[in-house]
Amino acid sequence: MFPFFFAPRFEYPLSGDVTQAIAPSFGDIEGVPEVEHEVITSVASYGKQLGKLTEAMLAVAEKVGLEGPEIDDLREISSGVKEAKGRALEAVRARAEKAAERVAVLEKGDTR
Secondary structure (H helix, E strand, C coil): CCCCCCCCCCCCCCCCCCCCCCCCCCCCCCCCHHHHHHHHHHHCCHHHHHHHHHHHHHHHHHHHCCCCHHHHHHHHHHHHHHHHHHHHHHHHHHHHHHHHHHHHHHHHCCCC
16 A cells, blocks of 8 residues: 555556547648538538539439549449448447347346
């Protein structure tokens, strides 16, 4: 036991509390940072904006019969995004099922 009212705290490098802002920084944007922040937080994220532009471009390309490597690349990107969303959805469903199982166990009172 330590003779003081506190215990020493030892931390190895890079092992302490870590906080990180995951919101985009607006310091280097050419536009008005306040407007950019308002748009991505209240209107549509960058991903949503890019998704809509991709959908529109692919729809126009299909309508006018436009083909080429750039359109193929865009289709591949769009397909990859859909697959990633599907994998994320399955992971969330699996976690939700596990959580529902834990809730059922707790409701029964069987906490072995």
